[in-house]
Amino acid sequence: MTAPFGKVYLIGAGPGAADLITVRGARLLAQADVVLYDALVTPEMLELCSQAVKISVGKRSGQRSAAQEHINEQLVACASKYAVVVRLKGGDPMLFGRADEELNALESFGISYEIVPGITTALAAAASVKQPLTKRGIARSVALFTSSTAPGEAADTRIPECDTLIQYMGGREAMLTAQRMLAANFAADLPVVVIENCSREDERSIALSLQELSLGLPASTGPVLVMMGEAMRPRAHKAALT
CATH class of the missing domain: 3.30.950.10 (Tetrapyrrole methylase, C-terminal domain)
Structure with missing residues (x-):
C-alpha cells in the first residue's frame, strides 16, 4: 500500500548565487519530482533540478504573486501526487519566508516534511x-x-x-x-x-x-x-x- 502523501522539503536557496545553496539542498533538488519556487530563485538555481516539474509561486513586492493560501493548496496537492516535493525559498525558509503558514497546512493533512536551512x-x-x-x-x-x-x-x-x-x-x-x-x-x-x-x-x-x-x-x-x-x-x- 502506497503512502497517501509524499514528503515535502522546505529548502533555503540562499541569497541568489547558485553555489551558495547547501550541499543537502542541492542534493534534494536533484532528487525532486516537483519544485515550487519563489520569484527570487534564479534560473541557474533551477538548473539543479532539471528533472523536476517546476511551478512558479513567486512573491515579489509590487508585482502579481500567488496568494499564500493558494501556495498552501498547491503544496498539499503536489504532496498527494509526487513522492519528493521541494518548496524552494530565497534565503532561509524560517526567516521572513512565511514558513509558519505552509507548515501549518502540511501538518493539518499529516504530511511529512523536512526543513533545509539556507544562507540568509x-x-x-x-x-x-x-x-x-x-x-x-x-x-x-x-x-x-x-x-x-x-x-x-x-x-x-x-x-x-x-x-x-x-x-x-x-x-x-x-x-x-x-x-x-x-x-x-x-x-x-x-x-x-x-x-x-x-x-x-x-x-x-x-x-x-x-x-x-x-x-x-x-x-x-x-x-x-x-x-x-x-x-x-x-x-x-x-x-x-x-
Missing part, C-alpha cells in the same frame, strides 16, 4: 561588503527586521533595540525607518550600507549616512537589504585591500 541575505551581504555585523566593543547584538506586514495590517513602525539593524525588503520602508530613527535621536551620521541583488552578477552596494537614507534610495530592480549601525563604519585599511 544578511549574512551574505555582510560577507560581500566585508563588514562584520558584530565588532568587539562596538556591536554585540544584531536585529533582522522588516516593516512589511500581512494585507490589511498596519505597518510595523517599531525600531529594534540592537547595535546593528538589518532591514529586509528595504526600499521605501528603509527611508521611513531612517526618518523615525532620526526623530528618536539616532545620530545623523550613523553608517548605513545598502545592498541590492546580493550575491548575483548585478549586485551593487552603496554606503551612506542615516540622514542620507532618510531622503530616499535610488530605484531598485531587485531585492534590497539595508544594514545600519556603527559596525558598518568603513575600516581604515579596507579600501587598500578592496
Whole structure:
C-alpha cells in the first residue's frame, strides 16, 4: 500500500548565487519530482533540478504573486501526487519566508516534511561588503527586521533595540525607518550600507549616512537589504585591500 502523501522539503536557496545553496539542498533538488519556487530563485538555481516539474509561486513586492493560501493548496496537492516535493525559498525558509503558514497546512493533512536551512541575505551581504555585523566593543547584538506586514495590517513602525539593524525588503520602508530613527535621536551620521541583488552578477552596494537614507534610495530592480549601525563604519585599511 502506497503512502497517501509524499514528503515535502522546505529548502533555503540562499541569497541568489547558485553555489551558495547547501550541499543537502542541492542534493534534494536533484532528487525532486516537483519544485515550487519563489520569484527570487534564479534560473541557474533551477538548473539543479532539471528533472523536476517546476511551478512558479513567486512573491515579489509590487508585482502579481500567488496568494499564500493558494501556495498552501498547491503544496498539499503536489504532496498527494509526487513522492519528493521541494518548496524552494530565497534565503532561509524560517526567516521572513512565511514558513509558519505552509507548515501549518502540511501538518493539518499529516504530511511529512523536512526543513533545509539556507544562507540568509544578511549574512551574505555582510560577507560581500566585508563588514562584520558584530565588532568587539562596538556591536554585540544584531536585529533582522522588516516593516512589511500581512494585507490589511498596519505597518510595523517599531525600531529594534540592537547595535546593528538589518532591514529586509528595504526600499521605501528603509527611508521611513531612517526618518523615525532620526526623530528618536539616532545620530545623523550613523553608517548605513545598502545592498541590492546580493550575491548575483548585478549586485551593487552603496554606503551612506542615516540622514542620507532618510531622503530616499535610488530605484531598485531587485531585492534590497539595508544594514545600519556603527559596525558598518568603513575600516581604515579596507579600501587598500578592496
